Amino acid sequence: MSTLYLLHKPFQVLCQFTDDSGRPTLAGLIDVPGIYPAGRLDFDSEGLLLLTADGQLNHRITHPDQKQEKTYWVQVEGEPDDHALKALKHGVILKDGPTRPAKVRRLIAPEVGDRHPPVRHRASIPTSWLEITITEGRNRQVRRMTAAIGHPTLRLIRTRIGPWSIKGLASGAWRSETLHMPTTPKRRAHAPKKGLKR
Template identity: 60%
Template sequence: MKLILLNKPFNVMCQFSAHPSRPTLADYIKIPHIYPAGRLDADSEGLILLTDDGQLQNRISHPEHKQAKTYLVQVEGTPTKEALEKLRQPMDLGDFITQPCIVKHIHPPEWLWPRNPPVRERANIPTSWLCLILSEGKNRQVRRMTAAAGLPTLRLIRTSIGGFSLETHPMLPGEWQEVKI
């Protein structure tokens, strides 16, 4: 049984099959018969777990197992107490209601790699960083939550899934490690 941690770069598709215009996981990992346990959108970066074991893949990614996931989010604007409280509470996003989550306004992480291409900068609009911890991960959930709170997402990096973290397993985008389980 294999468990691979990958720091997925920005603009990479979270699949092994070919894509007509973007790189995929196959451009970074050449190990046969492994599959992602969960996904990240192409415009998101950070930790994904891959395995060759279907039961492990299910334990990692299935919502009933409630694996905590931590995201660092660069947003447009400065969060108010009201916006942070709105993010913490269940939110009706139209097609589902989010579970409560943990949200903190943080300083920009010093260990974070620069994004290629860089995030757009607007001289008159400040940016801020948030740390969100969710126990679910629906399609574009973090981006939809921050937008609903008036803080559009500029950059989204998943830094941990359950007990696995980019802080304890440091890797630059595109790098991967096999871990013992």
Template identity: 55%
Template sequence: MARLILFNKPFGVLSQFTDRGSPTARATLSDYVAVKGVYPAGRLDRDSEGLLLLCDDGRLQARIADPRFKLPKTYLVQVEGEPQKPQLQRLRQGVELNDGMTLPADVTGIDEPALWPRDPPIRVRKAIPDCWLRLTIREGRNRQVRRMTAAVGLPTLRLVRWSVGDWTVAGIAPGEFTEISV
């Protein structure tokens, strides 16, 4: 049986166990996960938060991370501006990025979710509204959600990965993890 760790990665933490080559030490997974023999199944940017899966089985790791399996990844995204129907429709149809067209995303506007506070907090500009989206993608390009929302005129302020497939970060505090057998 494979071990799977559901980790709620805080903002500012690298999705790796070491920080080689950096002149200043940055927080890594080793600061939070003291479990030997597990490796990230995919990545989550340093400035993103939420669910990061780690496992000890290479086949499971590949199945989770490999885009050809199209495992859905759902994000709660705080964007700058108020989305208009044409912007949401572009996300639903796929967005042309510099590395090609994305697959269509599932996207809906949502009320502000009850999340943990981010440290540091996002910048707030009184003259510019913001709103929240629930966005699901089935591929995993570098900084994809941020690039998609920016391409339709809705820059991302905060990005929280809520789920990957059936696994979710619900009930797991930032910096904490739950281990399950698969």
């Protein structure tokens, strides 16, 4: 039996519990002792972060051999054409080598809360949303992938890791799941903490 914590990490919160520079950390969101992230999410990215105190569960989630699918909602600059989407689907060349094929589809602007601070818009350049699913975990991979096709990422929200999603979790909120493999997890939801400084 293991407990997994699903956190909807806000924008500009470090994926760690302490910071010598005084930046916002996970300690301002979740006060469960002894847990640590299973994987990472960039300071300027939002969405699902998994945490646990169980080393074996952490390994099962993060090890490359598991090839856990990770899904992102990505707001990009401009409107990628079919050729650009095909490139993402087949894999693009990055400085550290080609990416694996990704699942990609266009999204109608999803119903997501406002970001603080908001995305800076330029009237002359439209934006659009994509849903991108990958099975790798390279540093800033999705951002580098969209840049490679000429459409820089403006906002990045991870919505799913394997079978776990942020559905029903507001930004800053978390819930716990007690995993009784292979039975259905028991869930307990928690609202965001008040007064988080960002």
